[in-house]
Amino acid sequence: xxxxxxxxxxRLIEDLKHLPGVGEKTAxxxxxxxxxxxxxxxxxxxxxxxxxxxxxxxxxxCGFISEKGRCMICDDLLRDHTTIMVVSYDQDVIAMEKTxxxxxxxxxxxxxxxxxxxxxxxxxxxxxxxxxxxxxxxVIIAISPTIxxxxxxxxxxxxxxxxxxxxxxxxHGLPMGASLDYADELTLIQALNNRRSIKE
Amino acid sequence: xxxxxxxxxxRLIEDLKHLPGVGEKTAxxxxxxxxxxxxxxxxxxxxxxxxxxxxxxxxxxCGFISEKGRCMICDDLLRDHTTIMVVSYDQDVIAMEKTxxxxxxxxxxxxxxxxxxxxxxxxxxxxxxxxxxxxxxxVIIAISPTIxxxxxxxxxxxxxxxxxxxxxxxxHGLPMGASLDYADELTLIQALNNRRSIKE
Numbered sequence: 001x002x003x004x005x006x007x008x009x010x011r012l013i014e015d016l017k018h019l020p021g022v023g024e025k026t027a028x029x030x031x032x033x034x035x036x037x038x039x040x041x042x043x044x045x046x047x048x049x050x051x052x053x054x055x056x057x058x059x060x061x062c063g064f065i066s067e068k069g070r071c072m073i074c075d076d077l078l079r080d081h082t083t084i085m086v087v088s089y090d091q092d093v094i095a096m097e098k099t100x101x102x103x104x105x106x107x108x109x110x111x112x113x114x115x116x117x118x119x120x121x122x123x124x125x126x127x128x129x130x131x132x133x134x135x136x137x138x139v140i141i142a143i144s145p146t147i148x149x150x151x152x153x154x155x156x157x158x159x160x161x162x163x164x165x166x167x168x169x170x171x172h173g174l175p176m177g178a179s180l181d182y183a184d185e186l187t188l189i190q191a192l193n194n195r196r197s198i199k200e
Numbered sequence: 201x202x203x204x205x206x207x208x209x210x211r212l213i214e215d216l217k218h219l220p221g222v223g224e225k226t227a228x229x230x231x232x233x234x235x236x237x238x239x240x241x242x243x244x245x246x247x248x249x250x251x252x253x254x255x256x257x258x259x260x261x262c263g264f265i266s267e268k269g270r271c272m273i274c275d276d277l278l279r280d281h282t283t284i285m286v287v288s289y290d291q292d293v294i295a296m297e298k299t300x301x302x303x304x305x306x307x308x309x310x311x312x313x314x315x316x317x318x319x320x321x322x323x324x325x326x327x328x329x330x331x332x333x334x335x336x337x338x339v340i341i342a343i344s345p346t347i348x349x350x351x352x353x354x355x356x357x358x359x360x361x362x363x364x365x366x367x368x369x370x371x372h373g374l375p376m377g378a379s380l381d382y383a384d385e386l387t388l389i390q391a392l393n394n395r396r397s398i399k400e
Contacts, residue, residue: 004272004273004293004294004297005265005294006252006255006256006265006266006267007267008248008251008252008255008256008267009252009256009265011244011248011251012245012248012249012251012252015241015244015245015248018233018234018237018241019230019233019234020229020230020233028291028294029220029291030219030220031252032289032290032291033218033219033220034218034219034249034252034253035252035253035256035265037218037253039253041215041218042249042250042252042253043250044211044215045212045215045249046246046247046249046250047246048208048211048212048215049212049234049242049245049246049249050242050243050246051208051211051212052206052208052209052212052231052234052235052242053234053235053237053239053242055206055208056206056208056209056235065205065206065209065235066206067206067207067208072204073204089232090232091228091229091232093204094204094205094228097204
């Protein structure tokens, strides 16, 4: 059937299936929508793709995306350089920055430990974390509480215990706006165990 | 906040928001996933995008995508050139071809009439349909039964009535595998009205 597509369209559809969660049907929908865009847009999209791949590197210090050398967060002298938040992905940094609440540095692992996917500690950006603990007072572990995320967090806790640094984890509990009766059991247990006194 | 993205990444995210149904969050997810692809893939994606835009045209006869001149369906002498199926979009042709059941020609309107979106009959590929009715015995209207689709189908029925050609519409009713009690009312009404005798 695929011989009904002109060859270039078939190739584009195959390319688009590389995007996360995109199958044949969505790739086809995207390809036809791109076909309707004007030449100027397609040219700039092609150029932007190349630019991103050529210009963006990982910060040698924290692993976060950067245009040249250290990222703008590591380079920012106004931030608290004694606190490091460890996250799994670049996107987590962006989500946290949007809160405008955290002013320390980050460390991006670029993944989580996953025995099912064959991802082990040595595949992650962990050694460079241990190399930068000098002068650091607190390491905040902010990894999504999935099964693989928990494994990763426990692994980090274990190796960080050997260093003279305070290790904390972000709180897990009921998300704001959620109703108690719709929350899953594990979240409820976490919310109960992590309860705090409201006495002033 | 967007100043946390390197500029090229910010541009790519804006580009990706042009895809149908893709907002900030999904565009960001796609951009980060593209960042992880190797140079070779990004180069070929950029090239495929340009090729698609440069090489693919609309068939001057039926409007379906084509690489040069008439599309491979209009050019296929083994198909029944006395039957034309009218569809709204290129993708509809592909869906129908996958059934391997229909062997006539197509006519792609490139949209539906929609007063809310300001799309009128003259914006669609309709004149060229009327220009190719010589020698055609049947026009099958195969437009999705949405509100705008119904408007378009009724409009076509009206203008085609002036021509000496059999006009039919594909059947609407209960989809295969659907349960009656989950079907919406309009579908049930259509299924009832279009009932057929099972007498041989």
